[in-house]
Amino acid sequence: MDSPISSSASISTPRFRCFDPTSSYSASATTPNHSPSPRHYISNKANLPISINSDPKIVAGEAGYFLEDVPHFFDYIPDLPTYPNPLQDNPAYSVVKQYFVNVDDTVAQRIVVQKDSPRGRHFRRAGPRQKVYFESEDVYACIVTCGGLCPGLNTVIREIVCGLYHMYGVHKVLGIEGGYRGFYARNTIPLTPKVVNDIHKRGGTILGTSRGGHDTSKIVDSIQDRGINQVYIIGGDGTQKGASVIFEEIRRRGLKVAVAGIPKTIDNDIPVIDKSFGFDTAVEEAQRAINAAHVESESMENGIGFVKLMGRDSGFIAMYATLASRDVDCCLIPESPFYLEGAGGLFEFIEKRLKEHGHMVIVMAEGAGQELLSESMRPIDQQDASGNKRLRDVGLWISQKIKDHFTKRKMTINLKYIDPTYMIRAVPSNASDNVYCTLLAHSAVHGAMAGYTGFTVGPVNGRHAYIPFRRVIEKQNKVVITDRMWARLLCSTNQPSFLDHKDVIGDENEELPQTQSINGENYFEAATAKHRVPKDVTEEQERGRTTNPIRKWEQSFRSHNG
Incomplete structure (x- = not known):
């Protein structure tokens, strides 16, 4: 040299x-x-x-x-x-x-x-x-x-x-x-x-x-x-x-x-x-599980295919796999809170979709719904060697909750639970x-x-x-549910936002930090604040809730799609 x-x-x-x-x-x-x-x-x-x-x-x-x-x-x-x-x-x-x-x-x-x-x-x-x-x-x-x-x-x-x-x-x-x-x-x-x-x-x-x-x-x-x-x-x-x-x-x-x-x-x-790196491969491999769930669900009366994917704190795999598949009826991710029972809840949506189509596919990130599981079970206060909090298998838990709900409703369903979590990360x-x-x-x-x-x-x-x-x-990248990509998913699945009496978006006038999304688009990162709303909500409060940008989009979507 x-x-x-x-x-x-x-x-x-x-x-x-x-x-x-x-x-x-x-x-x-x-x-x-x-x-x-x-x-x-x-x-x-x-x-x-x-x-x-x-x-x-x-x-x-x-x-x-x-x-x-x-x-x-x-x-x-x-x-x-x-x-x-x-x-x-x-x-x-x-x-x-x-x-x-x-x-x-x-x-x-x-x-x-x-x-x-x-x-x-x-x-x-x-x-x-x-x-x-x-x-x-x-x-x-x-x-x-x-x-x-x-x-x-x-x-x-x-x-x-x-x-x-x-x-x-x-x-x-x-x-x-x-x-x-x-x-x-x-x-x-x-x-x-x-x-x-x-x-x-x-x-x-x-x-x-x-x-x-x-x-x-x-x-x-x-x-x-x-x-x-x-x-x-x-x-x-x-x-x-x-x-x-x-x-x-x-x-x-x-x-x-x-x-x-x-x-x-x-x-x-x-x-x-x-x-x-590896994200594209994971999304591609997740299609195999979603395709299997779709075949299983549409082959049975009131068939439900339930797929749990990786996503401890961020739901990108679930969101992109859902968008790529186009066979998914509901996608649940950690960034978008949801609830099970009551008007606008997950159970109501499942029943509605089964009556309309006779089958449905649900994709869920492993970190979604952990707060629901913690309310009914003793939380796990354990960490792995990397300091990550150990998660319960929320997919199995919600699958059983779905079965119990429809048993009480005297409605027969056929639910198939698929967990390809480690399969999608072990491939070339x-x-x-x-x-x-x-x-x-x-x-x-x-x-x-x-x-x-x-x-x-x-x-x-x-x-x-x-x-x-x-x-x-310094922080983690997360799906922003006020971003256009999440809106595209809602358009694809026709699922509700599940933001109802238990969860509302924080002050829409709050200045939101600008950040970068996976596909290069700029968006305002929404800070989702969860508030418990009492049962006796006044009419004035209810009108205030309908100014929520997600709710206005959802109402407009429903008015055009029945």
Whole structure:
């Protein structure tokens, strides 16, 4: 490789003004503070001391927007040498025009704005840089997978290994077995393109996985003792929280180790990014269960096909599987409260649909209706190793409630309960997810080689970007029931909103934060406030309830559809 070049000579300074979010004063400065930053922690369900990006790199651009930048080696290790990117001599990329990403390229979080809207937040664009901070022969990378299974894990592993090998000439890659605890349990697998050649055709992860087992000191000690200088961590929000802590400890020790996260959750509940890998495959696989439920239900008198899908706190799988199927009559998700008995309740709707069509299909996310189950059963106050609250099987419970209700009504039904929960996450990824996983893996490799660290990768409005850890762990992405996508579902199923005497939308005049939906549309995230309404509701109160935007839409829909 060519001789090293000083970082000051090779890195053009981005045209941004440093911005302190705690002060209105903006100073013209580009020199980072190399002293260790004080760490501020927030509590979290996994009980990790998670940093909220103790020195967030937020800088103001000349065009009026803010760049939420990710950490870089030169933030805490000054005067590092840089090297020409090996890609410029790679014949596979010789035909690509302007392959290297410009240092000033950013990706906007919001792309739909009004004339007077603020310019908003941007992220640093992902991709290869002209200069890198590692010589190929000096790189010793490791890959770890944590948390639950998800279609595409093996594809990400494969493409990190092959990307490092074929694009950057890196031959030393280690697989950490069994999740975070594998770092200090000394369970490893040497990874080469030959080893990972066809693993993308298999479900699961060849490295194995586990929940919990995070011991920051032991993990970083292992990284330091082995001489590892690139760490690729694949996992969900809990795993990314752990990755953030690992990065902070590495920075505190002043180590030249790049920490790159690849976000993974089958529930699609990671914020900021357009969607998470494996989600498309999960929705596609869920169709098999829904199709089976539909065949079973329409083959029997008063047949009910009941399908429970994954979705602890977010109902994206249930919603998109329902929209894709078009055979579903009712979709129940955690974000949309419902009740069973009484006017406008689930039982009434089931009876109405059976009388109209003689059969129906219900799709339910595993986190929906948990509050109903807690009212009738003793709640479970237990957590798994990742800090997630253990859920009861609400699908079985509601199935039995439906049977009991119609037994009392002396109405015969034939209910078939299908639970494909673990089937949909254990399959290999489909074609679109395979391509998506490749882009994620390559983005992470390019970022680590370019000296970026403490970041996660993902598409924002279709463009891949480097995102600070704190942005993907600060909250969960949820279905917004005042969004057009949920309205499309209600149009497809003809189900009621179930927002009645027990649940109403909060003040519609309340200012709602603008955020990003899975399909790139901007929406206002509705804050759903649940209020118990007394039985003796006055006429004036009832008129107030009908001003609810969801209720007005539902009334209009019913008036046009009988």
